Amino acid sequence: MDLTSNSEVMLSTAGAGLRAQRLAGAVLLLSLLVFGALVPFAKLPLAPVWAFIPCYESMLLISDLITAVLLLGQVRSTRSRGVLALACGYFFTAGMTVVHALSFPGLFSPTGLLGAGPQSTAWLYMFWHGGFPLFVLAYAGLQGVELRMRPGPRPLYRAILRCVLLTLLLVVALGALATIGHDRLPVIMVKQRYAPALTVVVGIVWSFSVFALFAVWRKRQRSMLDLWLMVVMCAWLIDIALSALFNGARFDLGFYAGRIYGLLAANFVLMMLMVENGTLYLNLSRMADELRQLSMVDTMTGIANRRQFDATLEAEWRRAMRSGAPLSLLMLDIDFFKCYNDAYGHVAGDGCLRRVAQLLAAAARRPGELAARYGGEEFAVLLPGMDGAAALAFAQGICRALAELGVEHAHSAAAGHVTLSIGVACVGAGSAPGGGHPGGAAADAAAPLRLVEAADLALYASKTGGRNRATLAPPLRAAAGPPCATLPA
Known part of the structure; x- marks a missing residue:
């Protein structure tokens, strides 16, 4: 500028x-x-x-x-x-x-x-x-x-x-x-x-x-x-x-x-x-x-930053609550990224972050979809209008695309290349916090964060389940649901 x-x-x-x-x-x-x-x-x-x-x-x-x-x-x-x-x-x-x-x-x-x-x-x-x-x-x-x-x-x-x-x-x-x-x-x-x-x-x-x-x-x-x-x-x-x-x-x-x-x-x-x-x-x-525009873009990767993600999540949450359409969120973390940085250096680590960001941006290209760097080696993908099953398939597709990209990671316990652990959460008609009443959820300013928390829990389940996989969280409720089910990518 x-x-x-x-x-x-x-x-x-x-x-x-x-x-x-x-x-x-x-x-x-x-x-x-x-x-x-x-x-x-x-x-x-x-x-x-x-x-x-x-x-x-x-x-x-x-x-x-x-x-x-x-x-x-x-x-x-x-x-x-x-x-x-x-x-x-x-x-x-x-x-x-x-x-x-x-x-x-x-x-x-x-x-x-x-x-x-x-x-x-x-x-x-x-x-x-x-x-x-x-x-x-x-x-x-x-x-x-x-x-x-x-x-x-x-x-x-x-x-x-x-x-x-x-x-x-x-x-x-x-x-x-x-x-x-x-x-x-x-x-x-x-x-x-x-x-x-x-x-x-x-x-x-x-x-x-x-x-x-x-x-x-x-x-x-x-x-x-x-x-x-x-x-x-x-x-x-x-x-x-x-x-x-x-x-x-x-x-x-x-x-x-x-x-x-x-x-x-x-x-x-x-x-x-x-x-x-x-x-x-x-x-x-x-x-x-x-x-x-610059305040909404991550300077290293060129995709949306945390500020833009938070603003878009709030807007899409309110839209989903008004319309009853599903809203899915993917939280993604690069597996063993610290080991990658230690082995290949920080310059290579920055290059790895950019390649993953480009892959996510290419995947989330429908109107309304957003790929963002959430922090460190963690990313988020917002998928308006996509239910949980479709979002899980989307996440598994990302894992396969990253495997095909073949970014070498000899120090990973998950595979010989860079992999992702992904948590998937979805909210839709009848699944909003507060007894499934969309209007009540839209009025709650903290409600969008529950979708992030649910995706984070699913991400944790992916990591504890062996990494290099996607996990779908149960439907979003007012209270915590049953443990997440892990499905290999």
Whole structure:
């Protein structure tokens, strides 16, 4: 079973494979082609659609918050300061989105809420798009640094809470500066058109994104998160270029197209995180199934182990009690196995166990039948729907098949080859413990063990009767029955 390591399933640590690189390259190439086609028409004026801003920023807010929460989930596993910084970056963009929407003129009030002025939203956009690349720079610089704290979840949660609160305080401070303190900032917006000073501000903001892109790109070993973060920063650059550099005013083609690019940029990492979560849960489900299967299989012989035998016996017992159909059990023990181990060695002894197990598995191949290793050199075969006489004949057939197999055992007092002593017990309609009433037996949790005890007594009779034989126990009763009759195999 491939138990995938933590570094292979986390987006922040999994290596970027060739397929992922090709996909990211295709997305980036398509983005650049569309950007090149839009640039000549960026200043084309379009009709103001006031519903566009709340719809766009609502989607942006939701995607940023989900991305931030999913990244915090990765912080719990990796304890990476870099991933925590990036998660705070998405909380920052979510907070700035809210402030930007509230202060946008004409959306909730003619001049915007929060005491906004005519250039408040323009400055908020610059703080927003200049701030996120700084968080990306922090991510690139701190990615290999772990959070140092005492063991346990509480110190980690406190560290995360402090970082998130500091990020929100930064949002509040920048929001207050752009709204209440807008008169202290240079004029970059005159009515609905951009002022000349905006070009300088956009150049500074744009350079932050370029530095962030370069910081992630220059890493020697890039993770999946690094790869898609580079795509995000490229889309971020296109967003800024269309919305504030190549366009001329609000509600022109560049205004709308740039914000659509921003929305796409916000969703690239989110989509990869969602895909990663789905893949992770699928892998966990597969591993759980494999672990469940392994927990039911004896690793040496490859047949069912004691755990699976006990569970199957209980289920088949209840089924037999409900239906009245017979249920037979064979308990088998390799004769003089200790002498075999001493004479031929433990490696040969393990090989002998595997050959006997394969023979039993080949014999018990009808639906519902189960061959299991009970413990040591002892095996069990469960035979639903088979009465005692048929089960005895089945056991004798196993003895004959093992003789034909001819596994040498020169130190056996029973024969010159490996042999089995077998005890056979059966329960059926009218033969259940408790006066033969099936319902009472089914209600007794210990009732299946009586079938095992009966088969064990029959096995003991086979051993005391000379070994290399099968013994049928009398019909199962509430009390012990008469002594078992031994029939040579």
